[in-house]
Amino acid sequence: MTIAKQKVLIVDDTPENISLISNALSDRKRIAATNGSKAIELALQHKPDLILLDIIMPEMDGFEVCRILKSNQETKDIPVIFITAETETESIVKGFEVGGIDYVTKPINVRELQARVKTQLALKTSMDDNIRYIAEIDKRNKQITDSINYAHLIQKASLPSKDYLKDILPKHFVYYGPRDIVSGDFYWAKKVEDKTIVIAADCTGHGVPGAFLSMYGIAFLNEIVLKDKITEPDQILNRMRETVIQSLNQGEMTNMQDGMDMVVLTINSNFSSVDYAGANNPLWILRGEEMLITRGDTMPIGKHVFMNDFTKHTVPLIKGDQLYIFSDGYADQFGGPRNRKLMKKNFRAKLIEFSEFELAEQKKKLLEFFCEWQDGNEQIDDTLIISIKI
Incomplete structure (x- = not known):
């Protein structure tokens, strides 16, 4: 909308004043009313960009007209300049209180009127532009959010189902807390012949970039383990690294450093031992009150x-052991009384503290403590904890 097309509603019970104001604003579209009722009717019908409103009129004064306009959703944002012969402070203040933004005194100074109208119309143009920009941003944001929500459904469908996990891991819990709608953390589990393979991964970044990489990771694991029948954890990591470097074109001349941290567990058929390999992240095993740590x-x-080959560790298991694999999001969360990172030692202490409870209760308490620790701070990363009880 250009300034030349902006519309001004002039409201005055004196035709001479309407004529004077209309001539002064000849470069605008003008409509006029000689009483309050007609002014309200025209405001609703034409939606003017500015209203010049006389205060002293019969039947309904300008204050009442302004109150009615400001109470109506369709006219509340139309700026109102009062025209008045009254110069008392009380009258001027009352005009601002009912919603006026400026006033012009009678007898009307044409140059002053033109300047005030020009200023308010320029402000109205800016406000209308901002409203349109915000509406467009809201529209685009909704489209993007709808797309990300759909991507969340796809990502969720790519993760192992609860029923499948319960079938291959009778005693376990998965604590999965994306920072955004979609996550850069993911988990993967399959029963391959007599072995149960469980993987926890933390991709570079979070949100959409991390989610893209996580979907690549899931597809790569399906290829490596299910198609190529590779089940040794160190070999899975070696092949994953080769595939990621090749797929992301991470040659010598590129700055692309995206990747993932990953833990791979291959548990034997009777759960008497686990083969473990880790890319940066460890395996924790709680045995009694002692946390045994195997580092990757x-x-x-x-x-x-x-770029050395990854290392396989074979760890004997006994009944009652509780295994933990995880990303770094939980321990890295800022919060607490000093607004610091939780840190792994405190994370470990909480796992030990909660271990006396059933697995579902452990997961619940981890979530409750995380929210308590966070204490209003923004979640800084995706979180993932997988626990398996032998």
């Missing part, structure tokens, strides 16, 4: 300064 290799799945 300090290199990610992706291009890195160190």
Whole structure:
């Protein structure tokens, strides 16, 4: 809408004043009313960009007209300049209180009127532009959010189902807390012949970029484990690294450093031992009140300064052991009385503290503590904890 097309409603019970004001604003579209009722009718019908409103009129004064306009959703945002012969402070203040934004005194100074109208119409143009921009942003944001919500459904469908996990891991819980709608953390589990393979992964980034990489990761694991029948955890990590580097074109001349941290567990058929390999992240086993820590290799799945083969660790298991694999999001969360990171030692202490409860209750208490620790802070990363009880 250009300024030349902006519309001004002039309201005055004196035709001479209407004529004077109309001539002064000859570069605008003008409509006029000689009483309050007609002014309200025209305002609703034409939606003017500005109203010049006389205060002293018979039947309904300008204050009442303004109150009615401001109480109506369709006219409440139309700016009102009062025209008045009254110069008392009380009258001027009352005009602002009922919703006026400016006033012009009688007898009317044409140049002053033109300047005030020009200023208010320019402000109205800016406000209308902002409303349109916000509406467009809201529209685009909804489209994007709808797309991400759909992507969330796809990502969720790519994860192991609760029924399948319960079938291959009778005693377990999965704590999965995306920072955004979609997550850069993911988990993967399959029963392959007499072995149960469980994987927890943390992709570079979170939100949409992390989710893209996580979907790649799930597809790669399906290819490596299910098609190529690779079940040894170190070999899975080695092949994953090769595939990620090749798929993301992480050659010598690229700065693409995206990748993932990952833990792979291959549990034997009678759950008497577990083969473990880790890209940056460890395996924790709670045995009684002692947390046994098996550390992985300090290199990610992706291009890195160190590119050695990953290491396989075979760890004997006994009945009652509780295994934990996880991403770093839970321990890295800021909060608490000093607004610091939780840190792994405190995370470990909470796992030990909650271990006396049933698995479902452990998961509930981890969530409750995380919210308590967060204490209003923004969640900084995706969170993932998988626990398996032997």
